Amino acid sequence: MTSTKRVYQRTFPVSPDGNPFVHNDLGLYTHNHPTPPSDVAERRAYLVGSGIGALLAAAFLVRDGRMPGRNITILEQLPVPGGSFDGAGDTGRGFITRGGREMGQHFECFWDIMREIPALEMPAPYTVLDEFRTVNENDPNIDPCRIIHHRGKRRDAYRMGVGKKGQRAVVRLLMAREEDTFGKTIEDWFDADFLASNFYTLFKTMFAFQQYESLTEMKRYMHRFLQYLPGFSDLSCLRFSRYNQFESFIVPLVDWLKGKGVVLQYDTCVDDLEMTITSGRKVVNGILFHHADGGRDRIDVAEKDFVLATIGSCTESTGYGDMDTVPPFHTDRPGGAWTLWRNLARKSAVFGRPDVFCSDPHKTVWESASFSFMGADHPFLGRIRELTGNDPLSGRTVTGGIITAEDSGWCLSLTMNRQPQFRSQPADWGVAWAYGLYPHALGNCVRKPMIECTGEEVLKEYCYHFGLISQFDQIRERTLVRLATMPYITSFFMPRRAGDRPGVIPDGCVNLALLGQFVETPDDCVFTTEGSARTAMMAVYGLLDLDRDVPPVWPAQYDIRALLAAAKTLNDGSLPGEKMLTRFLRGTYYEDILP
Template sequence: MTNFQTVYQRSFPVSPDGDPYVQNDLGLYTHNHPVPPADVATRRAYLVGSGIGSLIAAAYLVRDGQMPGENITILEELAVPGGAFDGSGDTEKGFIARGGREMGQHFECFWDIMKDIPALEMPAPYTVLDEFRITNENDPNRNPCRIINHQGHRRDAYRMGLNRKGQLAVLKLLFARESDTYYKSIEDWFDEDFLHSTFYTLWKTMFAFEQWQSLTEMKRYMHRFLQYMPGFSDLSCLRFSKYNQNDSFVVPLVRWLKDQGVVFRYDCLVHDLEMTITAHRKVVDAVLVRHGDGTEERIGVTDRDVVLVTNGSLTECTGYGDMDQAAPYNTDELAGWELWRNLAKKSAVFGRPDVFCADPDKTVWESISFNFIGADHPFLRKIKELTGNDPLSGRTVTGGIITVEDSSWCISLTMNRQPQFHGQPEDWGVAWAYGLYPFAVGDCVGKPMLECTGEEILKEYCYHFGLLDQFEEIRSRTKVRLATMPYITAFFMPRGKGDRPEVIPDGCVNLGFLGQFVETPDDCVFTTEGSARTAMMAVYGLLDLDRDVPPIWPAQYDIRALLASAKTLNNGTLPGGRLLARLLKGSYYEDILPS
């Protein structure tokens, strides 16, 4: 049994058929300080990529592995850290973030490290977790306008609109073995009535699912976020950071890592690993780096060192546009996937990357950053009308996305607490938006989204928000930044066992995988928690640290969560609720029924 398997089974006991049991190891007893390897001071770590998974892995190496920071090197292709957790801009061009992640209370691995990272703005001893929690407890999230239609009219989103067949299909999916979903799509399982229901409209736009994508991942999401279903209609189940997520998480984490001596090297594309592979061992001997000027570098590695690879890239080939230029749809140079493809040629345990990156037409969408200038901007007034919240108050604005359900592009828009960026003027409102179906022809501009300039996309939004008659004023007082991402939902492509590598693949001595294209027990992708979990599992496994990786919060086994979700899916009426109420009346368990 490898060191990783020991840690894995300690945290996720495995049944004879291979399925992890859920074990509630979330108590303080498991929050011990592990004893590091005796030789940790002489070992080195090389982390490929500086996305959130790598940054958190480096933090675990320092905090729990007690590896000296100067022994840890992060190799990044770009000139800045953070990967998809980006955010930048100025008042000349406008501010931009390619995306934002919905967050919750039960991100066990992510909050485990963020509770020890000094806060961005608050003084010691406050941490990133303290700052995040204080923000959300003092300003609870709620979205009073989740769906609009008919050019800016708010509509109720509380009734899920699932017929009996749709409800039974959800139950059937929850009960199905995961292997029964391999290589199936969402539309293979659910009928057209389900795909046009309010529930699925909320679901697909909240998580960015498309109906031709993975049923396996949809099943994982349903189990993982079962406890959030009662809050889907107003997103009260979510939490958001004060600023954009680069400033709120990446900046303080990078600052702390540098204070520990961690080395950041940029302009370093790791394209392959030299490995010695035998029947029972797979050892990295060297990391091969290509620099922007074409020069090559070989970094030697011993079997006592650690190499952690972020395989694949959801933001690879991003094309940028603005008010006057459409964002190009680039699919030719897959530099961020070269390493994974090369590793996959060496052994089947490293997965099959082409399952995810071979069909960008099925994984692309376009994100938009709108910069609305002036407190009396018509779009800011419209957002206040729809939500009842002042966009420039510094408090929650939309509380998550507003989706236009009759948009051919399936557009959504969110405006989080303002300002979102340091340096953002106090009378600017910066909103993030995206279109799920970028090949569809726009309802107003009559062109596919991918062919549109920022001005044309702004016009389409004005049409759907009932502001087309004010377009000229809006255009003159708005800056638009565009980002087309061909592989943004590549991890949602239908898949099966073995398509993604394990965090520590079979036989690997000094190699682990991080990020969104890695197999983890029960957890799902497109979350900060997913990346954090792979980081924790990789570091604890390769260093053989005696500390449990916390399991997924066991909401799917909580009768209260099950009852509340059943009530939500049945349009606010609990199936069999009257009978249950009579049976439990006056008993100790009377209060478990959802109100």
């Protein structure tokens, strides 16, 4: 079995061998240049899918594994790369992204490779990381209007509203062993008062959690992003790219890979991997795939070659709609990366249990909307200006994150990032992204479930909650709407147990690693860019047995300063026992640790 000795299982403020990790202000882990296998130039690597995990794995293979780019082939079922990191459109139909990702400083694996990729617009030698850092240092993020209610009225979001019982439940969750949360839901642990609190409204809408979803994953989020709690109510803890994430990250990454000779093969949907399985060994020797026209094919794989496969997909079977069209909600058996995972799971229990995650699309679906507002004097742009105090077309931070209509039946949120969001976007257009967490519920104005509405009806519901219903006719004439219904968008949040998700390199696998959001990475959490990046780094370093450590998750959960600041935030700005702690620490080395 391929060694994974450098892929550590817990987070530490220093590495297990005693060497400190060095971080800059974006959480970069700095270490050695690894020594690749002597025969790496004779090997080939096949990556299934071209989502962010697979693209980053290809980059790690080139940079750290020293594998020639021409030896790496990426197999993608769509005609474009990027997977869920999409972004497209024009002035005829409007612009669309299915989703957006909140970026943080401490994405160790992601920023580690993005410091190598040439910037989208800045000249050489600047990189994607340089561009991202410069944008965010010159234009810090803040959300001046996190919550609205009563048809467009701002509401204070700074008080968390968590009672003593709820605070104790949070502490118990942080202290609990992870195995004690397996199979449980959020509502199994927290009572109705907590679920009605301001904190939970902020939490569920920021991360897209339903209360019937995984307590295990909520626990991981609480640990992983503990340091974010003081900036929770205004999202000052977050960072965003200059343009949509497809153009800001995928375009420069793909250009770099192509420049290294990496081959991207589109219209290739991998269904299964042929494997030879004996006692203690699992070797891939063939990749089975089909094309859009139904034609089937096979790629031979030698034992010394590698296959890195993305399993599962949160955007598989997306149904698209527009101003006049209701997006279809596809509830039949999912294909693509789900078919591959199911076929792997039939071969061995080490490949996990995909049906835990994809068998109930009615629970894992939500719908997103992309609004293209045409004209600088558009009423919706004016409303956003009133709510945030920011000029939407200034090129700087606009909403700084989502604005949630807390009394919306659909639990609507909307965000407008720096404009233009697309480089081909007209200068006087504003593009916003929005989603409904409860797509099966009735709307307050449009008395239908979101999932049954056209783009015009979705726009009308948003106008109602933003206090613009009286101007709806004018807004409709100057807005383009594109919808995306995603049946499996929160499938990774379904309650799970040990073994439901496979390891990055499942037990006994000699030349196979798994990538993406449905793979087990100790201490890290799903629905993040970093989660996919971590699987990519673990896969490459493990298969090649590289002598470079995979950096641990940033250890905020062990930092007394982060713990104290989080406690103060949850208790509405008052640190429990603050007077006693102040007296105890006054005049000592540690008196400045209190928030």
